Amino acid sequence: MKKPNIWAWFILVIGLIYFFLPLFSVFEFSLRMIKGTYSFEAYRVAFTDPAFFSHFGYSLLWALLTISVSLLLVVPTAYWVHWRLPRVRPVIEFITLMPFVVPAVVLTFGLIRLYAQPPILLIGSPVLLIAGYVVLSFPYMFRAVDTGLRAMDVRTLTEAALSMGAGWGTILAKVIFPNLRVAILSGIFLTFAIVMGEFTFASLLSWPAFGPYMEEIGAMRAYTPQAMAVISFLLTWASIGLFQWIGRGAPGQEQVAGAH
Secondary structure (H helix, E strand, O other): OOOOOHHHHHHHHHHHHHHHHHHHHHHHHOOOOOOOOOOOHHHHHOOHHHHHHHHHHHHHHHHHHHHHOOOOHHHHHHHHHHHOOOOHHHHHHHHHHHHOOOOOHHHHHHHHHHHHHEEEEOOOOOOOHHHHHHHHHHHHHHHHHHHHHHHOOOHHHHHHHHHHHOHHHHHHHHHHHHHHHHHHHHHHHHHHHHHHHOOOHHHOOOOOOHHHHHHHHHHHHHOOOHHHHHHHHHHHHHHHHHHHHHHOOOOOOHHHHHHH
């Protein structure tokens, strides 16, 4: 029998403490709304506020739209780079790293200055918000998809599909996407988490979202924002679990797609 790896368990315990201790502290503080006793009064107040579900729903909608646009942009681009333009890959990587260099505030004001006047007038449209979120998701979505493509024999799968008469739409939908399911789900999870907690774009562009709502409530109340933070954490993880369940697909799907 193998000896248990003590250091691995030690790191796991430290990670769990680092992750769950702040969450537990927030939860414990949210129960103190009524002085001298623990209660769920802050949660009752949060759930009775219709704006909570409205803003969370808007953020959920922005996240779904961002994920859809990111997948349509990143997956075909990364696939084409791997198959036809491998020398361009460092350039694409550099471009996708730009959101780490350019602050979200600067990017937002740049979008406003560029699209606040003709010939392209997008102020008042959620297009700017989604575009900003897509840019923020580039580093995570591209690297997740790129890692998945590296684990595949893209050239062999593509040439086999072409030899059987498959079109590009069929290749992407029935060959590439199924084999990238795990990588795509990783990018979806990261993108979803980023959009649900984002504050700058929604605030400066004056669109309803959960981040600005949390900031507004936090300026007026003490305990309700903590309860909302816990609720949003649970709702976000429930949504991610739903994404994962939807993306699991049928058993053996990846092997079948790879074989074809």
